[in-house]
Amino acid sequence: MLAMSMATLVARPVFAQGTPMAVDPELSATISVWTWPNNDRTFTALMPAFNKVYPNITVNVQGFPNANSNYLNTVQRALLSGSGPDVAMIEINELALLRQRPQWVDLAAEPFNAGPLLEDFAGFAAENVKTDNGKIVALPKHTGPGAMFYRRDIFDEVGLSSEPDAVADTFATWDAFLSEGSKMIVPNERWMIANGLEILTVRMGQAGIGWFDADGNLQLDNPVIIDALDLIDQAGKAKLISPFSMWSPEWQSAFGKGQIATIMSGNWFGGLLKRAFAPNDAGKWGVSPVPADENGSRSWNYGGDFIGVLNTSKSKEAAWAFIHWLVTDDESLKQQYQNDDLYPAYLPAGSADWINFEDPYYGGQNVNTVFAEVQRTMKSWPLNTHDRLAGDAVQVAVDNVAKGVETPEQALETAEKRIMARL
Template sequence: MNRRLRPHRAVAVLVGTVLAATGLSACGGSGDGGGTARVSAADLDKALDKPTDLTVWSWSASLPDVAKAFEKEHPKIKIKIQNVGTSTDQYTKLQNAIKAGKGAPDLATVEYSAMPQFALSGSLVDLHRFSFDSLEKDFTKATWESVKSGDGLYELPLNAGPMAMFYNKKVFDKYHITVPTTWDEYLKAAKKLHDAAPGTYIAGDNGNAGLTESLIWAAGGRPFSAEGDKVSVNLQDAGTKRFAADYQKLIDGKLLMPVNAWSPEWTSGLTKGKIATLLSGAWMSGTLKSGVPGGSGDWRVAPMPTYDGKPASAFTGGGSLALLKQSKNQLAAAAFLRYVSIGKGADITQASGSFPARADVLKSEKFLGEKDEYFGGQQVNRVFADSLSAVRPGWQYLPYDAYATSIFNDKVGKAFTGSITLQQGLDAWQEQLVEYGKDQGFSVG
């Protein structure tokens, strides 16, 4: 659910075709009163007393345990968790089912970045129907904004991906690198490190759409906006240009290890101390523990470098469950969705290593004060919580973000080989995104 850094692939044909297939207007629901009339919490509770089978598509490792706990409390409900593929693979299957008008699950994991395209197509149930908008106070502001599209509410937040800088303290200490707090300091640290050890890099990047979007967000860029079928794409705004100019210096200086995130070479670089930092979401702590177990005690977490020294951050990753309009059991499905995000299910997910979106947990001294031995006993949750508070407001994803990320390397990836500049790559990306949006029926400016 959280690997926003992973490049999306093989979706150029199918992603977005659901918009043309269903039109841009919302359609009615189905099953147990699947219209737009509001239902009460009591109605949801009653639905749990009826024998019901629910199907959930998700690649979440913790969700099967959540389902078992829910079934124990509500024995008349049977939940089948199906892993039909990760991220884009699942979205492609989901869009095929939506286009066919049958075969979709009751609920599906949808990342915050992908949610708008499904919401705009009218494929998801607006959770205002269940008065879930009353739960806004239970979640952090930044995650709540991530589950809305227009006036609709299409998920309840489950996890958050506030960005931080993970750094290898052992490597930093060996080469006398001071932990950078600004981008100027980050660039200087990158050069000092690579000069001292040519086979060691401040970071690894060979073109990564998710990371690029998040860094633009943190820099204050707002290149995308959408309201109904009106879309704006502007990858020449001030924040985007600021990011591109500084990141270009890393590329020009050959200060980035040319590897794809999640590749064997990337994992090897982290394991051997050849990649010294990761700019990523809070969930990366779990990835390091599982993927680089030998690094225990070597790594630490610090705030993201900023341009002026003032806190500024963004999300990368994060997602929750969306309720499909094809569901014939919307009340029971909504009850399970509520349990996952605000009930005991949220505790189970958090215990698996997911960073929480619930406001009360992020105010808990017990949670904030937990010492993480992998990170040398550091209270890393405080860093992540501070980052969450510093997430810049107002970011929007394109309603066809999955398509955008699928073509990123074709357009922007060339910048990492030096054949074009990063800004030229972003300009070419914009040109293709505008053309594609128009082909899908959007009014793009």
């Protein structure tokens, strides 16, 4: 019998073949959810809608600062100690680090049967939540389809059309990005882009490569990365790149002051523009695809998050009810998009009226015509547990190249030494 049981385990299919679990709307339970700002505020605001479906499930939300520091450390301690919440979120840059932990409930198994459900999510996000043995550790919540946000008023001022289709044509290539971008520059007052790292992350995302290859080898010598550093070098010499450090007060305020003509970022950046960086600039911004790479790709992902259930949960059915509702329910996704510009990983939401509308902040543009195509065509890339370490080292390299402190070759060599010394 033991041998037969072991054979059954070994032969278990990658996904359970049943339909995803439906939870009794009258289920009564209390669950705890850990996340980071502003998801804690978002989840709390969603509770009235959730309780219309599950009136007897109480959700206690707790937020910990910064997904990659305090929150990450708190979750890791909980996993190691066998404690923690019923539900926890995972930021995309920490997914490789956390998904191998055995403390996550396998959502592919009975009674959850999430395997078939993953077919309804963006492919690269669905692929990332699976381990090599077919375990599903979380459900995709949001993605970060990327584009170029641009100031319509600055484009008009320098004599370039500010209409989205025209901008897409004008900035169809990286050579055009450098030449046409130079028209935006006012020395020491206005720049084309906010930070050189934008160029590198776009180029890597278009090609579907990470800091490490699928075998875990650091690949700073990848031709795509080298080419991107050369582009940053050219952009720096042409004074296209602002001197502001990412996320610094000066960087944040530059968008509302009209000091930055464009920024290449995930769709969620629009939420920051609307509610924090440039709330009084309705009508001044537009969205266009980024310049194409040599293969014609203009799609890339920048950001994303996931949400899973811990084995220590005493209310796994209620925990499943919450995460399944959160990432698939139309009202949930609608409110998250309207309140925070969080782009659903759930593909059916892409055709909803609430995500396809003429947005007054963008001068009446339906920006989902850009983001939906990016989500449809964006590539996956290998995630690695040391991605953040590599990213931090390369950020220094990018800044040094942009400022002319180091050549691209010198900067990448320095970054590689820093990374290898800490691995």
